[in-house]
Amino acid sequence: MSDLLANLNREQLQAVTLPPRHALILAGAGSGKTRVLTTRIAWLVQTAQVEPQGVLAVTFTNKAAKEMLARLSAMLPLSFARSARTLWVGTFHGLCNRLLRIHHRDAGLPQLFQILDSGDQLAAIKRLLKTLNVDDDKFPPRELQHFINGQKEAGSRPHAVEAWDDYTRRRVALYQEYEAQCQREGVVDFAELLLRTYELLERNEPIRQHYQRRFRHILVDEFQDTNKLQYRWLKLLADNGNEGGARLFCVGDDDQSIYGFRGAEIGNMRDFEREYRVDNVIRLEQNYRSHGNILDAANAIIRNNTGRLGKNLWTERGAGEPIRVYEAFADSDEARWVVEEIQALVRDGMSRSGIALLYRSNAQSRVLEHQLFSAGIAYRVYGGLRFFERQEIKHALAYLRLIANSDDDTAFSRVVNFPARGIGARSMETLQEAARTWNGSLYASVPHLGGKAGTALGGFVRLIEALRNETRALTLPELVDHVLDASGLRNHYRSEKEGQERLENLDELINAAANFVSEAGAEAGQSAESHTLLADFLAHASLEAGDHQADAGSDAVQLMTVHSSKGLEFDAVFLSGLEEGLFPHENSVLEASGLEEERRLMYVAITRARQRLYLSFAQSRMLHGQVRYNPRSRFLEEIPEAYTRWLTPPRPKGGGMASTGYGGYPRSSPPQAAAKRAGSAAPVPPRRDVGGLRVGQLVAHAKFGQGVIMAAEGNGSDARVQVNFGRAGVKWLLLAVAKLEPA
DNA sequence: ATTCTTTAGTTTTTT
């Protein structure tokens, strides 16, 4: 035990050995947060303050859960080797799934209920709108999906939603229909997993009391990312003074809350502190990752936010190198410079995998990739399609889902005619009609059909029945293998030109099934019927869509959005595209809360760097097929000069002036050359002079005040310019109408 | 049923 607590700093030690009370740990970036969490669990177990099964640890990603489990089994001595498995460590959704499988009856769900991922959910909603003959122009499926998930995350069932207008009333009615459809089909979406579990614990006193007695300690990672419902979920199990219950040990960083847009409630931290009378919030402020200049810059930026819980990172390491700032003419020049700099770093001995290229939005990766590719530098982009989201895998899973639960209409619709079986839109319409009249699933309604449609569909049903019977005695990997052949999927992709990779992925699915069995098999008696194991595997596929790409072995430069960089660290970090409109993003700057989240994002980006940080921006950038001229980001202005070194001569902030430049720097694609083609109309003058005005010029408008011309297009009476008026916003003005004076 | 054409959307993302 002495080595368990060795090498912890004062605050870390204090947090780990806290008496059993509710606790809030404010853990700054790079302050050893995960270490504190896992050591706390190990310490509680080793000092016999809690049995392993009395611990519940909640994370947000499967990756974090896995890492925690791995570290724990390394920390606990052999006598506790088994305890890592009796510990409940997982994501909110994973734990809810576990609870709902155990208590499916009390939760009103079939034992083999299926989990819809967001794509499945969207498909289900589209199908619902179609059967109800609802105009999807008036009720866009995506918007409806957002509405439904929003309601569920607020804990509201349809009857509880306050609807003051017709539109909302309609949407609530659709929400209700959607719920009925899911219940009928025995499927559950992500938000439903949480809400269903919440309601189960809230309404079923014996079950709630059971878990309140069982869990003595609940530890929550990334607490700043919890949403309203997740916090309420925790409160149900927490010790509230009279019913018993768990002590909450919440670890988070309000300055790294960057998921507000998907419902994360930064206010949960304040609420928790107040509601549970946490009197000694522990701050982990010593940073073990970055040099001083980097931390000071991060501190300086985040100081501009209001309502923080307050925290200042420091390090025992020296100030280190200054932060390098670079101004480029165009996005392509910026990318070229980044690549040259990377080549220099690699020449000096830095590993490629220690270098990260961060950007605010995915669209920015393109230019960077292009330059990296031409330079022949190995790179890896995070955030593409994940394994279980691939088309061919989704198709295979749909067959498996139908074996486990034939009422799953989403799965049915997906593969009823894939590979093609001559079941077209007409047959499906008749079937849908039948399903409505007989009030059953699509699958169950097939026998009611006659005619040609009935014959083809009957064949499909017999196929599924056969699959179900033939696979009963098989192991899970064998089952998957058999389904791939008997469904015709393999044959289909064999005859497809680009099918080779898909075939490999399908084989990989068999491997995934084998891995799942060996991992699950080691756990408690999962030796049940093969189709129960199948349902577990399907849940696993939905909840853990699979790592992006497992190319981690190769030494490649890492490209990712700032969001996906959270939690990671690199020797050198390039943060490109630091321009107004891009970072902070234009959709965020109108509201103070939006701008503050952007600032936290900037804080996250900066604190990823260990030794060296590069910040860059470009005067002109191609976005959505248009060249844009954005001033440099306000966040650059928030970093004191003492921490930076400009690699290009610093100039006063303003609109990017396309016509001025400095000598000595490559200028292969000046902004003018990228001028937009004007379709069939007369060509736009390349100098972009319109009515005597040019891009970058400061102009005055009677109503909007002063502004900078960002872009111009059109000729003669059509000529118009885009002006950034700052407070008054960005506007397109027709020169024939608006009176603009040079200012 | 396949193939071409048109259209909408393009901040961030996990489960």
Next chain:
DNA sequence: ACTAAAGAAT
């Protein structure tokens, strides 16, 4: 500019 998905035509 570019993509994915829906719609129209063959």
